[in-house]
Amino acid sequence: MKTSVTGGKSGSLPESWLKVSAAGLWCEPGGFHIDPHRPVDKAVLTHGHSDHARAGHRRVLATAPTLAILKSRYGDAAAGQVQALAYGEEVRIGEVGVRLVPAGHVLGSAQAVLEYRGQRIVVSGDFKRRADPTCPPFEPVACDVFVTEATFGLPVFRHPHDAEEIGRLLHSLALFPERTHLIGAYTLGKAQRVIALLRRAGFERPIYIHGAMEKLCRLYQDFGVDLGELRPATGAQGNRSGGELPGEIVLAPPSAIAERWSRRFAEPVTAVASGWMRVRARARQAHAELPLVISDHADWDELLQTMVDVAAPEVWVTHGNEEALMYAATRQGRRARALALIGRGEEDETAAVPAQSGEATLL
Amino acid sequence: MTPFAHLLDALAYMSSRNGKLRLIADYVAHTPDPARGYALAALTGELSFAAAKPAAIRAMIEERVDPILFRWSYDYVGDLAETAALIWPVADSPGSNRPPSLDWVVEQLAEAERGRVPTLLAGWLDQLDATARWALLKLVTGALRVGVSARLAKTALAQWSGVEISEIEEIWPALRPPYVELFAWLEGRAERPSAEGLAVFRPLMLSQSLEESELEKLDAADYLAEWKWDGIRVQLAAAREVCLFSRNGDSIGPAFPEITNAAEGLLGVLDGELLVLREGEVASFNDLQQRLNRKTPSTRMLDDYPAHIRLYDALELDGEDLRQRPLVERRAALETWFREKRPRRMDLSPLIPFASWAELAELRANARAEGIEGLMLKRRDSLYVAGRPKGPWFKWKRDALTLDTVLMYAQRGHGKRSSFYSDYTFGVWRTGENGEELVPVGKAYSGFTDEELKRLDKWVRDNTIERFGPVRAVRPGLVLEVAFDAVQPSTRHKSGVSMRFPRVHRIRWDKPAAEADRLETVQKLL
Numbered sequence: 001m002k003t004s005v006t007g008g009k010s011g012s013l014p015e016s017w018l019k020v021s022a023a024g025l026w027c028e029p030g031g032f033h034i035d036p037h038r039p040v041d042k043a044v045l046t047h048g049h050s051d052h053a054r055a056g057h058r059r060v061l062a063t064a065p066t067l068a069i070l071k072s073r074y075g076d077a078a079a080g081q082v083q084a085l086a087y088g089e090e091v092r093i094g095e096v097g098v099r100l101v102p103a104g105h106v107l108g109s110a111q112a113v114l115e116y117r118g119q120r121i122v123v124s125g126d127f128k129r130r131a132d133p134t135c136p137p138f139e140p141v142a143c144d145v146f147v148t149e150a151t152f153g154l155p156v157f158r159h160p161h162d163a164e165e166i167g168r169l170l171h172s173l174a175l176f177p178e179r180t181h182l183i184g185a186y187t188l189g190k191a192q193r194v195i196a197l198l199r200r201a202g203f204e205r206p207i208y209i210h211g212a213m214e215k216l217c218r219l220y221q222d223f224g225v226d227l228g229e230l231r232p233a234t235g236a237q238g239n240r241s242g243g244e245l246p247g248e249i250v251l252a253p254p255s256a257i258a259e260r261w262s263r264r265f266a267e268p269v270t271a272v273a274s275g276w277m278r279v280r281a282r283a284r285q286a287h288a289e290l291p292l293v294i295s296d297h298a299d300w301d302e303l304l305q306t307m308v309d310v311a312a313p314e315v316w317v318t319h320g321n322e323e324a325l326m327y328a329a330t331r332q333g334r335r336a337r338a339l340a341l342i343g344r345g346e347e348d349e350t351a352a353v354p355a356q357s358g359e360a361t362l363l
Numbered sequence: 364m365t366p367f368a369h370l371l372d373a374l375a376y377m378s379s380r381n382g383k384l385r386l387i388a389d390y391v392a393h394t395p396d397p398a399r400g401y402a403l404a405a406l407t408g409e410l411s412f413a414a415a416k417p418a419a420i421r422a423m424i425e426e427r428v429d430p431i432l433f434r435w436s437y438d439y440v441g442d443l444a445e446t447a448a449l450i451w452p453v454a455d456s457p458g459s460n461r462p463p464s465l466d467w468v469v470e471q472l473a474e475a476e477r478g479r480v481p482t483l484l485a486g487w488l489d490q491l492d493a494t495a496r497w498a499l500l501k502l503v504t505g506a507l508r509v510g511v512s513a514r515l516a517k518t519a520l521a522q523w524s525g526v527e528i529s530e531i532e533e534i535w536p537a538l539r540p541p542y543v544e545l546f547a548w549l550e551g552r553a554e555r556p557s558a559e560g561l562a563v564f565r566p567l568m569l570s571q572s573l574e575e576s577e578l579e580k581l582d583a584a585d586y587l588a589e590w591k592w593d594g595i596r597v598q599l600a601a602a603r604e605v606c607l608f609s610r611n612g613d614s615i616g617p618a619f620p621e622i623t624n625a626a627e628g629l630l631g632v633l634d635g636e637l638l639v640l641r642e643g644e645v646a647s648f649n650d651l652q653q654r655l656n657r658k659t660p661s662t663r664m665l666d667d668y669p670a671h672i673r674l675y676d677a678l679e680l681d682g683e684d685l686r687q688r689p690l691v692e693r694r695a696a697l698e699t700w701f702r703e704k705r706p707r708r709m710d711l712s713p714l715i716p717f718a719s720w721a722e723l724a725e726l727r728a729n730a731r732a733e734g735i736e737g738l739m740l741k742r743r744d745s746l747y748v749a750g751r752p753k754g755p756w757f758k759w760k761r762d763a764l765t766l767d768t769v770l771m772y773a774q775r776g777h778g779k780r781s782s783f784y785s786d787y788t789f790g791v792w793r794t795g796e797n798g799e800e801l802v803p804v805g806k807a808y809s810g811f812t813d814e815e816l817k818r819l820d821k822w823v824r825d826n827t828i829e830r831f832g833p834v835r836a837v838r839p840g841l842v843l844e845v846a847f848d849a850v851q852p853s854t855r856h857k858s859g860v861s862m863r864f865p866r867v868h869r870i871r872w873d874k875p876a877a878e879a880d881r882l883e884t885v886q887k888l889l
Contacts, residue, residue, distance in 0.1 A: 156436045156449035262782045285832050287781055289376050324435050
């Protein structure tokens with residue numbers, strides 16, 4: 001018998017009601033999955049990245065922006081029936097109380113707070129702790145079990161202030177006014193945050209975006225996020241001898257930088273905005289000339305501080321560098337467990353540049 | 364420290380030469396003395412202080428960070444100074460002191476006894492951010508590696524100030540960090556510093572490649588011929604002190620103490636080829652490479668790879684400037700001087716007698732000795748002119764060797780070539796355990812036109828069978844005829860061989876991959 005944070009007495013272990021099934025995290029007494037990686041009957045989605053929000057579930061519960069993102073990406077195939085839940089609003093699913101609380105990761109991102117027989121488990125999804133002009137900040141909720149990511153679960157990952165990184169970008173733009181500044185950024189979340197940060201830093205010129213970002217940027221604007229004037233990066237100008245859009249900022253998905261698409265620009269300075277840019281070998285692998293350490297995931301200090309803030313005696317780690325985070329959690333006196341969820345890390349920066357590149361094995 | 368750290372960080376990632384020049388000029392324009400001078404010295408490798416050893420840095424970290432977390436982190440990052448910089452715990456009361464400036468750091472380190480270095484470092488690391496910590500640790504371990512040569516740094520100063528680079532290079536040996544008088548001159552606030560009595564680098568005279576069709580327009584009687592030695596071009600400047608310069612004006616004297624010792628007491632500026640010489644025989648370039656890789660050689664290296672200069676020209680002798688005199692006169696002066704002084708570890712590059720171009724062509728065709736790259740032709744009346752004037756000097760290299768190889772991997776380039784698969788790893792056939800297989804023998808990223816590059820890039824994209832990061836493995840289906848200067852044994856390559864200066868000679872769109880060359884053919888060239 002142990003005392004839970006809600007003050008109730010509970011005899012059952014948390015793993016008896018929240019389990020890892022073939023489709024992902026499965027809440028048995030509620031009959032629903034959280035961020036399942038294959039179609040299920042009932043799903044609670046923490047946010048819109050495709051490795052968390054897949055198409056084809058019969059019923060989906062999520063915040064309104066997350067549902068809008070799902071719809072924008074998959075159209076009518078997104079889900080059967082959807083239910084929007086505001087931050088803080090509580091519903092009961094089966095025997096389980098469910099609340100969504102801001103996670104600070106991207107627009108609409110939420111932690112799922114689950115309560116069952118006096119126990120509380122928080123499934124945080126992906127999260128970060130620092131301010132982001134495009135979404136409300138992470139709210140720590142005291143719990144018995146905190147389910148956390150560990151994308152940047154090594155003490156070398158301590159992200160700098162984003163204003164400094166934007167400052168370096170603007171300095172480079174001033175120093176190389178004849179070159180296009182081409183920024184690789186994930187289409188959902190990172191791109192809009194970088195744009196919003198540029199606006200905050202006083203950059204008022206139009207920002208040019210890759211076609212793959214247009215719908216999501218419009219969606220952010222519809223939800224009231226001010227991104228200033230955006231223009232399509234292609235087709236705006238005819239061919240110029242030195243390349244198109246000299247001295248302008250262009251955002252594109254990281255993969256597009258390597259594609260023929262990027263050849264149209266004026267001797268581009270290739271910038272990549274990602275937490276992985278903290279490590280030089282990774283930045284070089286990404287061919288970044290201007291690596292910008294801007295991340296939507298908690299860094300090492302934030303991961304550790306969050307475990308303290310939610311005061312959870314037990315921590316489950318979903319994906320990332322589990323080993324070091326579990327070690328650190330144990331050193332804080334918590335029980336730690338790796339869930340090793342599959343299918344994570346296919347969108348956004350969870351998709352680490354592979355630790356070993358092919359380059360080293362050649363020759 | 365922070366502006367310097369930003370410069371170093373930006374330089375490390377910037378691939379274009381022009382970009383690097385602009386970054387340095389921007390830094391110099393916005394940074395006061397003496398910090399900018401020390402930064403320049405750090406970039407050109409002219410700072411000296413008690414360097415910290417990696418073991419000392421490791422010990423500092425292990426006092427402050429959980430050793431298991433440190434080990435995992437180091438495994439992940441792969442570089443000690445970088446790991447230490449990233450993982451360094453933030454001080455409890457940051458901001459109690461101002462972050463140290465670069466000049467403060469350099470001046471303190473110059474005075475500090477080695478034993479005090481860790482304490483000093485720890486204090487500074489507590490006050491700096493991650494990028495500045497990285498720069499500091501790279502600085503104190505003496506491993507900047509940001510791709511800036513002394514020549515590039517001086518070029519940046521020239522561009523920024525509008526002063527000719529040759530004028531900067533001539534006075535460089537008279538200058539010491541932090542170069543306050545240099546900046547005063549470049550900013551028009553003071554007279555040009557004087558370099559009288561010092562060993563000074565004189566910009567070199569360079570040759571053009573000979574197009575054989577040009578020969579018939581030239582009169583053989585106007586030219587002297589010498590072998591083109593397979594070493595590196597150097598300039599030996601001996602005055603009150605002795606300096607050995609690379610062709611770019613980088614000082615390489617400390618790496619070749621036997622040469623600078625041998626030149627003690629001489630007075631002159633000599634042009635020649637640096638070689639490894641054993642019992643009068645020129646050793647392979649690979650042997651010289653062993654010495655070039657070391658900033659200061661061990662006694663063993665000095666014994667195993669003895670250095671030597673083969674002289675071919677003199678710019679100054681015994682205080683007299685010869686550059687405005689014709690080559691034949693300079694050569695005569697050099698020969699007389701050499702007979703009188705008999706300097707150790709030097710000899711004269713012999714002149715090759717010849718009566719006609721045909722005779723010379725035959726000599727060239729039959730020259731297969733290790734140390735010879737081809738021929739040099741120099742007009743008898745040529746003055747010593749800095750740069751690469753058209754006409755007076757030609758290099759006539761031995762014909763390159765070529766092989767038909769198969770494209771195996773392609774990697775994306777940098778800068779302008781970021782979206783092109785422009786770096787090609789190629790292989791040849793051998794019989795392995797499972798039958799015929801390709802084994803890589805080299806990598807090339809030049810020798811094709813922009814149009815060909817577009818076509819190669821498309822071929823790579825259309826024939827990719829696997830991707831690893833920026834690299835694509837391709838179906839064995841494209842034959843590249845590769846030209847190279849020599850084949851060397853190599854322990855670093857799977858095939859056991861490596862090539863010198865490989866470049867794409869022709870793209871054999873027509874040739875089936877199965878008809879490319881075999882490893883045995885390559886081994887015969889060793």
